Amino acid sequence: MSNDLTFYTNPQSRGQMVRWMLEEVGVPYETEYLTYGGTMKAEPYLAVNPMGKVPAIKHDDKVVTEVAAICAYLADAFPEAGLAPPVADRADYYRFLFFAAGPLEQAFSLKAVNFEVPPDKQALFGFGNHANTFVALTKMLEGREYITGQFSAADLYVASELGFMMMFGGLERKEPFASYVARCTDREAYRRGKRKDAEAAEAMKAQG
Structure with a gap:
C-alpha cells in the first residue's frame, strides 16, 4: 500500500479532527480545501462524497468519510504510528x-x-x-x-x-x-494541526 493520501476539508469544520489524526500518523498528504455551499456541493468533490460534506480522505483508490471511520482507518493503515491497540x-x-x-x-x-x-x-x-x-x-x-x-x-x-x-x-x-x-x-501533533488549519482559514478568508 502506498502513501498516496489526499485530505478533503474546510479548516473551520470537523476536518480539524482528521487534520490532528494525520499529523499524528506523520505520513505525507495533500490537502484540498473546499468551500461551504460552493466546491463542497459540486463536482468533482461529489464524486468523492455524495453527501457533499467534509472531511474525507482518499488513500490510493479508497475513499473514507465520517470522522470516526477516518480515524480508525488511518490507525490501521499506518500501524507504525501506534494509534490503535492490538x-x-x-x-x-x-x-x-x-x-x-x-x-x-x-x-x-x-x-x-x-x-x-x-x-x-x-x-x-x-x-x-x-x-x-x-x-x-x-x-x-x-x-x-x-x-x-x-493515547x-x-x-x-x-x-x-x-x-x-x-x-x-x-x-x-x-x-x-x-x-x-x-x-x-x-501533543505536538495537535498543536501543529491547529496551526495549519488557522493558517488555511486566514488564507481562505483573504481570498474571499
Whole structure:
C-alpha cells in the first residue's frame, strides 16, 4: 500500500479532527480545501462524497468519510504510528470511539438546537437523553488517563468531541472532561494541526 493520501476539508469544520489524526500518523498528504455551499456541493468533490460534506480522505483508490471511520482507518493503515491497540485489546477502543460518534454526537447536536427528547420518546433514541449520556460518559472516563492505557485514535476522537462541546458552551468545563481533554491535546501533533488549519482559514478568508 502506498502513501498516496489526499485530505478533503474546510479548516473551520470537523476536518480539524482528521487534520490532528494525520499529523499524528506523520505520513505525507495533500490537502484540498473546499468551500461551504460552493466546491463542497459540486463536482468533482461529489464524486468523492455524495453527501457533499467534509472531511474525507482518499488513500490510493479508497475513499473514507465520517470522522470516526477516518480515524480508525488511518490507525490501521499506518500501524507504525501506534494509534490503535492490538486487536485483542480493542474492546474499550471501539466502545469509546463509537459511543462518541453515536450517542454523544446525537445528544450534543439535539441539545445545540434546543431539542429535548420527551420522556415518552426516549426509547426511540439511541442515547435516551442528554443528561444520561453525559452521566454515562463520566462513569466511563473516571479513573482513566487514556481509554486503553495509552493515547490512541479513540482518545483523539473523544477529546476532540468534548473540546468542541466545551468551546461552544454545550458542556461545562468540569471533571473528568476538562483534565482529560487537556491531557489528550497536550501533543505536538495537535498543536501543529491547529496551526495549519488557522493558517488555511486566514488564507481562505483573504481570498474571499
